[in-house]
Amino acid sequence: MLDLLITVPFFVFLALEGTSVRPTGAVRWLGRLCRLARALRVFRFVRDTAAGVTLKRTLAAAAPFLGVLCAVWVAALVFFACLVFWVEPVNSYMDSIPEAMWWAVATLTTVGYAVIVSKFHSCSEEER
Template sequence: MTPVNHHDLKPAAEGLRTRVFQIIFESDTPLAKGFDIALIGVILSSVLVVMLESITPLREAYGDWFIRLEWGFTLLFTVELAVRLYCLERPWQYLKSFYGIIDLIAILPTWLALIIPGVHSLVVVRLLRTLRIFRVLRLMEFVGEGRLLLGALMRSSHQIFLFLFTVFMLVTIFASLVYLIEPAEAGFTSIPTAIYWAVVTLTTVGYGDITPVTPLGQAISVMVMLIGYSIIAVPTGVFSAEVIRSIRADRYSDEACPGCGYDRHEKNARYCLRCGTWLDEETPDPRLEEQREDGDDTPPGAS
């Protein structure tokens, strides 16, 4: 899948195709923004129809209407995709992009339903097309923040994996103990079933479908729940620490001040926060130039 930016796409030719391209692929005009907002509304409406169709009483009462609406949405999206490809200089470039693949997947389930019954329910993937709202509402700058969080998650993946592995070992041990202690009538018919109970108990969800009935088993349950409360903050702390480290790395420079050695300056800082020394050693300090022109030889920052 090629991550094609809308700015990399070009219209096929001057005239009608260029005007259509400006409406469909750009959002800096009222007409283009209105098209995107209307498209998002139609996408949400099509997903709502699929959700309502899954309700048995509504499907029995309005099944024919749901089918007509679904085919209407599919034909509309098919025409829209055809128009998108029509106005592009290289339509295959768009089809291989993220949005192009999503647009194609959005219409395939209904057409495939003619061959494979039941596939049309997959049209809920159309909800992914609402990602265009980032472009409409000028929210693309938040993509950088998302990448920061994803990068922090990737860098803390080893610690989180080690934590999850430790939790899995604890769950397996406690589940095996409870399986040996509790009777089968209590629901602990196998170790995998006991592991399910241990996970539910450790996460403090407590469905109550399987519960220990012996005093020792209940004591183990209390222990598992207390452990769950005590360790639930571990992955959050690891991830938060990595996010803070990423923010600092993105905001602060690791270059030390040539005057005092202080190394906690913001990347756009020009003078040392502690001693006032000019930080860029490759260029002259503009304040020195000004002082020389004024005949003042006192070093900057000196009292």
């Protein structure tokens, strides 16, 4: 029954695709919620497999350590964002601590969005 409830919005939106009728408001929200439920249905299959059971046990055993890891990461994020904000020149890209935090997130996660870059140089241009 749940599978039928989850797949019906797909066919309703498919039928409405060629018409001028567009779902709005609560209907669109309900359709998105059903699509999310359809995606979350995958976890039901993971739960029943041996790999899913092993993953669940591993995450349960590592939960305290993951909490400590997240706390250390947040502390490093705040510390380095404040440090970079304090060290950077006044006319840099980092005009506020939240912008410095965005730089720290991009640096700590090694994503490397180069929108905000540090202008601090440890040596002068002649020494390079």
